[in-house]
Amino acid sequence: MWISLAFALVLTIGTSSAQDANCDFVSNVQAGQTYYVYSPNYPQNYRPGVQCRWVGICPSGYNCRLDCNDISLPQTSGCSLDRLLISKSGDPQLTSADYYCGTGTVTAVSTGQRISVGLITSTQSPGGRFMCQLTAQAATTNPTCSCGYKKTNRIVGGQQTGVNEFPMMAGLAHKDIAQIKCGAVIISKRYVMTAAHCLTGQSLSNLAIIVGEHDVTVGDSPATQGFQVISAIIHPNYTPSNYDYDIAILKTNADITFSDRVGPVCLPFKFVNTDFTGSKLTILGWGTLFPGGPTSNYLQKVDVDVISQSSCRNVVPTLTARQICTYTPGKDACQDDSGGPLLYTDSSNGLLYSIGIVSNGRFCAGANQPGVNTRVPALLSWIQTNTPDASYCYK
Known part of the structure; x- marks a missing residue:
């Protein structure tokens, strides 16, 4: 350990x-x-x-x-x-x-x-x-271009992360109940990425983005920042029945201040043709620890395995090319983890890339029930088109 x-x-x-x-x-x-x-x-x-x-x-x-x-x-x-x-x-x-x-x-x-x-x-x-x-x-030729870095390399028997271990993690909060209801991930100084279904029934005025958070009960991180949401773009092809194109881009009312504790994820430009079957991805979230249970006060992490599209389609016939499936017995996302990232660690540079977005986590580690997630590499063009004032690292 x-x-x-x-x-x-x-x-x-x-x-x-x-x-x-x-x-x-x-x-x-x-x-x-x-x-x-x-x-x-x-x-x-x-x-x-x-x-x-x-x-x-x-x-x-x-x-x-x-x-x-x-x-x-x-x-x-x-x-x-x-x-x-x-x-x-x-x-x-x-x-x-x-x-x-x-x-x-x-x-x-x-x-x-x-x-x-x-x-x-x-x-x-x-x-x-x-x-x-x-x-x-x-040294990098553009030192201001940085993404996908981790604060520490903490691995413990449980699944609680270290404080600000994953600087790219964000929470989508509902102001009326003062609670994080979905995950999100920082992709630039003014934009975060989440699941489209996280915005169902919500007005912009009731949404807030929280970054640099760890313990939601005390706000123990000095890196914590909160922002209003001034725009939300849901993919026009989002289909609630099978969660196809389950992606949304939110814009904050001010720049997110980057540091070693808060910063953007790397977008997977170099992985557009990678299948990822057999790879391990890390899911982050403050969601419930078991179906119907309480949400976690602390940011949690769990490593899951990517399974092939063909094996997933045997269980989920509506699976599309915009989705990626994960299955590891006893490990999965759960309620309120939606919208959070599935992170891939590139062994060549140690950086974290957002390969997926937690989308359909209703099974919560059910036996032989894969998690169905949005496949980010398939939607990079849409992300870039809808964030014209953002700059991204191509690493």
Whole structure:
């Protein structure tokens, strides 16, 4: 099991009191060369109470890239025993670093020319290890074009996401009941994408877009922003009987402020001819945890498998080319998850692409009942035509 948490503000609980003078490193990273960052005594376990720091400095025009493919630290709640810290801003004090414990992998790219790594361990630690490769990666030619990034790589036994783990997630709220009733996904500074059926019976004046949210009961994220909806475009071919063309574009009354906690999903321009059968997609939502049950206070995630059109059509004869089916026993979207994204992680760049929109989730993980979702790659031209003032990343 793998846990990561954001913003390491308190580093002293259960740890030794001072950083080891002989475990503090600075590397000037040259383009085309690979450097290694690893725990003391690697591949054996480090000793208890060790504290180390590594700072990578990359050339002008480059970012530092860290690929950690062997992490095995003691797993504790809040990573209170040992933690691996990574600051993408290169902060040498690691005060704003993401931190990790447990077993897994991490890839991080610096926001500038520096990246900082720290290892903080308890004097009661049973030991652990990690190994990372550090390289210089050419900076993007358009640094303002960014999409599909994640805040952390948190994976736990349950399905609650990390706070702002998925910056592209949005909620479609009904003002009269002050409740998120559908999911949505940010596609640009003024537009979000959702399901057409989420707008049934609703007036624009009763709709609001919420971004940067996690716990809907307390609004615990400082990134939370709320917007009025000034226009809603439903696909003209939307068919309620079989949910064909179940897509809508909503425009906010002001620009969404982007940060590492709030930002757009990547649209799947490079996947227009990809079938995705056998791929895993991540569904997000605040919907009910079981049919007829209460909605979740926290943003939830679940990974589901894409099944072939032919096998899905055996169960759903009305299936069309604008739809994509998912089925994993015991895992599915449920009520109030509609409109949320189905995200595909591109292994070549780690970015998240909106491949689907939760559309027909009425079965809620019913046996042999696939989820039927809107297939976004089939509708990209319509999205672009109806957002003429938006700009998109082609990544």
